[in-house]
Every structure is written in structure tokens, then in C-alpha cells.
């Protein structure tokens with residue numbers, strides 16, 4: 393299997409910083425009258441400071457626990473511990489404990505710098521074999537990639553997810569296991585690990601065991617986690633199968649408390665998938681803030697891509713598009729097809745040279761109930777815009793190598809999107825020295841990746857041990873993202889049907905979260921909390 397590191401990375405940041413509160417009001421969105429929020433209804437460990445909400449003081453409970461300790465003075469119906477994506481964007485994991493039961497919402501891997509990844513080796517504060525279930529929001533590895541480790545450590549319960557998420561995981565988790573095993577092998581070869589021998593976090597067998605535990609749940613269907621606690625999924629756009637999770641727990645006297653986990657919030661008006669469902673309101677809201685302080689490029693992605701591709705065609709060479717296998721590849725294929733149908737871009741051959749990209753594009757085609765109106769219309773006419781007639785897919789290594797003889801004009805889409813691995817490296821090695829060729833980056837390029845170095849204009853780059861001169865034209869198009877930006881997050885929240893009484897900002901870097909907290913205070917009158925990893929939130933009454 394070809395390694396495709398992009399599948400384990402979600403976007404981490406955007407490009408255009410804006411000043412909080414400078415957004416124009418969105419006229420089409422009805423804005424309910426802000427209701428002052430009574431904070432704190434819930435307590436985070438010892439103390440919670442509502443006015444400057446990032447001042448949590450609790451710490452992780454000891455592992456020996458496994459059940460909530462009642463202190464006799466208040467009735468505790470549920471406790472939520474943030475185990476990941478607290479003031480950072482990876483490792484999403486929230487431990488829900490009620491009575492003598494527990495479950496996880498999301499089970500993500502920490503990614504990025506080594507100090508982040510080291511967290512993956514720390515034991516959870518709750519015995520894995522006593523966890524009742526996992527409820528996943530979506531398939532991105534920073535939300536699901538810890539599953540094989542959890543199973544390896546003794547978890548035996550069901551893993552709930554939407555049906556498309558289950559299908560994506562069957563592609564992504566084995567690949568994540570391959571990467572783990574490959575990294576351990578490499579560390580042993582180079583001797584850079586402190587551990588001898590270096591071990592993978594999990595193996596392929598663990599990934600397969602996790603896949604056997606998947607329990608697909610359709611959107612909108614209530615599932616009992618235990619008598620008294622239930623959940624259901626709401627569509628969230630973002631990527632195929634992505635969901636928000638609404639958890640409802642009974643409290644005495646026939647009352648209920650609801651907790652809403654946004655997962656990763658998608659965008660309005662992007663092709664292929666249905667739009668995010670409106671936030672229905674809840675007692676407690678956990679909302680992602682990846683782009684809490686930024687706006688995406690507001691230029692029309694169609695014209696941005698058309699201009700870049702046409703310029704590439706004029707140069708006479710091949711246009712390389714490094715792309716994430718999940719979602720970005722399909723979005724680019726869709727837009728290219730539309731541009732070619734309308735004549736804005738000439739119909740030139742497109743090659744999809746990513747085994748994982750081919751599999752995920754097939755899944756995006758298969759789950760027709762997830763398609764938006766335009767996509768459904770295409771299908772009703774017998775067309776598939778993400779598998780257009782001028783698209784050739786190259787699965788085998790031999791087919792991929794034949795692309796070396798392709799002359800322009802042609803487009804080659806390949807992974808990984810940040811040029812950190814995968815087949816794109818072979819294409820870059822071959823095509824970068826020729827000024828007739830074009831490289832179009834269509835996603836965020838993280839610090840330290842080859843993609844970032846190319847976008848920053850480095851004159852030569854090291855690939856497979858050799859230095860390659862960069863003479864091709866390199867461009868970065870900022871209009872593409874699977875995450876709602878600051879304004880889109882605000883729109884999603886403004887469509888609420890009732891006010892939350894507690895709002896926790898998660899899945900963001902602290903500066904982005906503080907900016908977004910100020911904006912929510914100004915726009916909606918909400919006080920917000922910014923929990924750190926280890927913080928607890930009690931649903932007491």
C-alpha cells in the first residue's frame with residue numbers, strides 16, 4: 393500500500409487573519425435576542441472563572457477510578473473530561489462518565505510536533521476495558537486514529553459512527569497502522585528512538601480489530617448508550633460522513649440535560665456534500681475553533697482554480713496538484729469537471745494517481761444520500777462529476793510510472809497534499825526542474841513540510857535523498873478548506889434554536905480561541921470556557 397500521510401492530517405490553520413468583531417453582519421441569518429448565560433452551571437474541578445474562561449484548574453483523575461465519586465452535597469448526572477483537542481487541534485477525545493459508566497466521544501490521535509505525539513503514549517485516565525462505547529464524529533485521524541491503540545489496550549465495546557465514516561475508516565485506519573509500523577522500523581534503522589527497540593503505537597492487527605467493532609448508526613437515529621443516556625448524529629458537512637453528536641442524559645424528576653459536540657464544522661455552499669445541519673441548541677456546547685480568528689480566501693474557488701490551471705496550460709507542461717485523499721481530491725475533481733463543462737478550462741486529461749484517493753472518491757460517489765442537490769442532479773442524468781470521462785485513475789505502481797511519459801497539457805492529482813510522502817514525491821522529483829510545469833497546492837501547508845518549503849519559494853528541495861532544483865511554477869490557492877472559518881462558525885452558531893447555558897471552545901490554538909471568545913461575547917452575549925487537556929466539566933444540579 394502506498395503511504396499517504398495526508399489522510400492522517402486535518403487542516404490546522406488558515407491564512408488570512410482578521411480582527412475579531414470586524415465581520416459584517418450576515419443578513420440572511422435570523423439572530424435571536426441574546427440571552428445572558430448563567431455561568432457556571434457546571435464546575436470544572438476546583439474552580440472556574442467565568443469572566444476569563446481559560447482559567448480551569450482541575451487535573452486528570454487517577455487511573456484507578458472508574459466511576460464518579462459523589463460528594464453528597466450535589467447530584468452529579470455526568471462528568472466530561474477533556475482528553476484531547478484542548479487548546480490544540482489534534483487528539484480529540486472527551487471522556488463522559490455517569491453513574492458507573494463511561495464512554496468516549498471521539499478517539500483521535502495527537503499529531504504534529506513530537507511533544508504532541510508523545511501524548512499518544514500516555515495512559516488514559518480511565519481503564520480501557522471498562523469504557524462502554526466510543527462515539528465518533530468523523531473519520532479524520534485526529535478524531536479516530538487512537539482507536540487501534542484503545543483496542544490494543546483492552547477496549548472491547550462498540551465504536552459508533554455514521555455509515556460513511558465506517559467506510560472511510562476501513563481505508564484510513566489500516567493505512568495509519570502501516571505508518572506506525574513504518575515509523576518504528578525507520579526509528580530502529582536510524583537508531584533515533586529512546587526505546588530499543590522502537591515500537592509502533594499500534595499494528596495492523598489492532599486496526600483490523602477496531603474495524604470489527606464499528607457499529608454504523610444512521611444520521612438522526614437515537615442510540616441508547618445506557619439506560620438514561622442516548623445520542624444521535626447530525627450532519628456536519630466537513631468530509632463524507634462527518635457529524636455532530638447530541639448527547640442527552642436524564643436527571644431526576646423527568647428532566648434532561650443535553651450536550652452537543654460540534655465535531656469539525658463544515659462550510660456552506662461547497663460542492664458534493666449536504667450542508668451542515670443547524671445547531672439545535674443544547675444545555676452545553678463543545679464547539680471547534682480551528683479557524684476562530686481567521687477567514688478563508690473569499691475569492692471564488694472556481695475562478696481561482698480556472699486562472700491557475702489556464703496559466704499552467706499556457707506554460708505548456710504538466711500541472712501537478714498535491715491533494716488530501718479525503719475530500720480535497722473530490723472537491724478539485726468536481727470543480728475541474730464544472731470548469732471544463734462550461735468551457736472556462738479546456739478539456740485536458742486528468743490523472744488521479746493516489747490509491748487512497750481513488751478509494752475515497754469511490755466512497756464519495758457511493759453514498760448518494762450524502763450528496764447535495766447539484767450532485768444528485770448530476771447522478772439523475774447518469775453523470776458522475778468526480779469521475780468525469782477525461783479522468784484516468786492509476787492504481788498500480790506500473791501505471792503510476794507510465795505517467796512519467798505524459799506530456800502537457802495534463803493534470804496529475806496525487807497525494808500527499810503537503811508533499812510529506814506518497815506518489816506526489818515521484819512526480820515532483822521528475823517535474824520540478826522544468827519551468828514549463830506547474831505545481832498547485834490547494835490546502836494548508838504545515839510548517840516543516842516540503843509543501844511549505846515549495847510554497848515559500850525555496851530554490852531546491854530534497855526528495856528521496858537527492859537535491860532537486862525548483863524551476864517549475866509553484867502556486868498556493870487559499871480558497872479551499874473543509875473547515876468553517878470564523879464567520880462561518882458564527883453563522884452556524886447564530887442559527888441556533890435555543891441558547892446554550894455553557895459553551896466550551898475546543899479544537900483550536902489558544903489565540904484563535906481567545907479571539908473567538910471575544911467575538912461570541914460581543915455578537916451573542918455568550919461567556920465561554922476554553923478547557924485545557926485534563927479539565928473536567930460536571931453536569932451537576
Ligand SMILES: [Zn+2]
Pocket residue numbers: 402530532630656
Ligand atoms: Zn476533520
